[in-house]
Amino acid sequence: MPSASILTGFRAYQTIAQLLLDPLSTSRDITNRYGNFTGISLSALKQRPPTFHVVGSIYAEAVLKNYDTFRNGGIIVKGYRNSTHNHLRQGYFSANGAEYEHYIKLFGPLFRKKLVEEVYPVIAEIVTDQMDRWPTGEVINIIPRVNTLMKHLASQGMFKDPDIIRGIRAADMVEQHGRLSGASIAGLIAAKYGRPPFSRLHRQAKATYDAIIEWGKTRDGLEPRSDVLSTIANATDEFGRPASADRIAGYGWTMLGASYDTSTSILTWLLVFISTHPEVARKLHEEVRDYQRISPSDISAIMNLPYLDGVIKEALRLVPPAPIQRRKTHADAELVGRPIPVGSQILISAWMTNRDPDLYPDPDRFIPERWGSISRSPYQWLTFSAGPRRCLGIWFALAFLKTIIASVMARWRPEIPDGSKVSMKVAVTVRPGREVPIILNKPDGNYRASRLTGNVHRYLRISELYRS
């Protein structure tokens, strides 16, 4: 059995505080110092079940396959009792038992690969239309551009919004609420003692709730199974009752948050990797050069391009937008031979599992070519999680990401101006700071590594090309 460490006393408090402040570096430190299974016990003050930080496919499989014992919880910190913010936490992510079994039957069929393929014409049209508006040769902040593009894709491609205005407003609100809801020490203390109702978080929660309800009303009277939003708004709940406003708001939040935030985040990181790895940019351009204005039939071909596939998988390996996946034990349990008391939290580190040197030699380096000769199970590449509660939107996500990157690299040579500050932080997902400046140059073949500053170097090994 792999070795285990249990942290107690000051060290335990310090580790939890560090996990909240900087989960990425702390997950690495815990793994390097204590190994793949680390218990953190805060029981000095009162009896409290421990937290376990686990790394590696063996632990991930044992937890994620057993989804009725290791249950999902909310992904954002709690607010004061009965707050609107707490109602928004009660979405599909935190559904368990009968509630989850009811909704998976409704949602599952809507996310099948075949249904995503039916949306290829919409994806092609939106990507081409939006990219026609991106300027060539100027410094632009890429984040709002990617954000708008993703919102249109999700709104029209996934949610089939007839009136995209209310869908995009709901998405904007969820995005702002998500930013304010990320776990932090201040956030946790404030949540425990009740961040006051007039605080920004709670005002934003109210605005978000109302925007999702308004969005849901656009589906009044529609067949529940026709699309994700109609299902949320019009399907009965697990007791056969009409969906309550809280249910619509919570589930609407989950679906919007799950789709925009993760994809916007990884698209930005993909462009950072491409701008700092000239050989990758060159090879990618060679492979995709024919896809400047994408037609619906192009997308099937794009989905099968081997180098593009490697680039996307490698970026998702190094920056999984959901770097730590949390579960809570519903009953006393066992994890790879170790007893786990009821109520324990399990933190599965996708961040470190995806850097397991036995699975990925030279794990911190961005090497898309490695995917030409390996294949890994979802438990070994945890970006979309694994097992029964794996990401429902994976086929949408891959279709969006591949089409967008193929189109960018066919049209341009992206470059981040030297000296630009690029920062990374975790607020629900792994986000960039507010700005990532990019110049979309004509594809002139002058590939070079952009030299970045900022805390991104703490988390990604992207500087060696110009430091050597």
Ligand code: HEM
């Ligand atoms: C690159 C993009 C994406 C990544 C990396 C990603 C990643 C993930 C991960 C890691 C989980 C599991 C979270 C956990 O259990 O703690 C998850 C769940 C989920 N994702 Fe995604 N996701 C992406 C895009 C999408 C899209 C486009 C949708 C579409 C709505 C989506 C819908 C969902 C849903 C509904 C769940 C909950 C599944 C469940 O709890 O059973 N995701 N995603």
